[in-house]
Amino acid sequence: MAGLLKIDNLAKKFGGLTAVSNVSMHLNQNELVALIGPNGAGKTTLFNLLTGVISASSGSIVLDGRNGAVTLNGKKASQIAQMGLARTFQNIRLFKEMTVVENVMVAMTDRFNENFFSSIFRTPAFYKKEQMMKDEALKLLTIFNLEKQAETKAKNLPYGIQRRLEIVRTLATNPQILFLDEPAAGMNPEETADLTRLIIKVQKMFQITILLIEHDMSLVMNVAERIYVLDHGSLLAEGTPAEIQDNDQVIKAYLGEEV
Numbered sequence: 001m002a003g004l005l006k007i008d009n010l011a012k013k014f015g016g017l018t019a020v021s022n023v024s025m026h027l028n029q030n031e032l033v034a035l036i037g038p039n040g041a042g043k044t045t046l047f048n049l050l051t052g053v054i055s056a057s058s059g060s061i062v063l064d065g066r067n068g069a070v071t072l073n074g075k076k077a078s079q080i081a082q083m084g085l086a087r088t089f090q091n092i093r094l095f096k097e098m099t100v101v102e103n104v105m106v107a108m109t110d111r112f113n114e115n116f117f118s119s120i121f122r123t124p125a126f127y128k129k130e131q132m133m134k135d136e137a138l139k140l141l142t143i144f145n146l147e148k149q150a151e152t153k154a155k156n157l158p159y160g161i162q163r164r165l166e167i168v169r170t171l172a173t174n175p176q177i178l179f180l181d182e183p184a185a186g187m188n189p190e191e192t193a194d195l196t197r198l199i200i201k202v203q204k205m206f207q208i209t210i211l212l213i214e215h216d217m218s219l220v221m222n223v224a225e226r227i228y229v230l231d232h233g234s235l236l237a238e239g240t241p242a243e244i245q246d247n248d249q250v251i252k253a254y255l256g257e258e259v
């Protein structure tokens with residue numbers, strides 16, 4: 001399996017605090033990897049570094065994907081998103097007043113190269129493109145059993161469905177890598193079980209690489225092929241779910257009595 005993302009000695013300091021300390025890791029093509037660790041371990045900071053929300057203090061991030069090898073350090077979040085790195089956030093970021101299908105269409109606009117002139121003046125080309133986007137958005141919604149809610153406003157969806165819609169929105173950008181930040185946060189066990197099936201389906205169907213931050217160990221152990229454990233900003237361990245569950249350092253630092 002080819003290395004898709006290579007992270008070398010990545011570090012981030014906030015004043016005197018080292019939130020991420022010399023982390024090296026990699027993601028292979030079409031792999032489902034989890035990133036776990038106690039609160040404040042640096043997981044979200046690492047996501048923010050990888051997706052260009054913040055810049056690294058040192059170290060390198062190289063994407064070796066469909067456009068060849070590209071260094072991501074110094075690139076803006078929008079540039080990184082265009083290269084096919086998509087993410088969800090801990091808090092839901094849907095357009096609440098828009099319908100489900102509109103939320104997906106907005107995520108597609110970059111890909112369809114929506115032109116400012118044609119959208120302001122509503123040219124025939126605009127309507128044609130809009131119809132194409134809507135057709136594709138509906139196709140995507142159908143895959144995730146959301147077609148019946150296509151015209152429902154996002155704010156009126158149950159919580160678990162809003163989270164599912166967020167993942168569908170990221171897929172609308174045609175990503176190479178999906179970063180999911182605590183997708184099961186706030187979910188009940190039934191919603192978490194649904195989400196577990198959804199994540200496995202997404203990876204298989206879209207053949208993409210997924211990096212997942214999650215505190216819900218049942219989800220992590222069910223979906224992840226490999227797990228990285230962060231503690232106090234540093235990598236504590238890396239391995240299969242079975243190896244991680246057996247790792248004394250991890251049990252001490254993080255899993256505690258849950259295992």
Ligand SMILES: Nc1ncnc2c1ncn2[C@@H]1O[C@H](COP(=O)(O)OP(=O)(O)OP(=O)(O)O)[C@@H](O)[C@H]1O
Nearest residue numbers: 014017018019037038039040041042043044045046
């Ligand atoms: N913008 C910032 N400025 C200063 N300190 C920050 C900033 N962002 C994060 N930190 C600090 O960096 C450390 C790592 O935080 P981070 O949010 O990455 O941890 P986490 O592993 O995602 O935690 P959680 O599981 O609670 O979401 C924490 O000590 C946090 O307070």
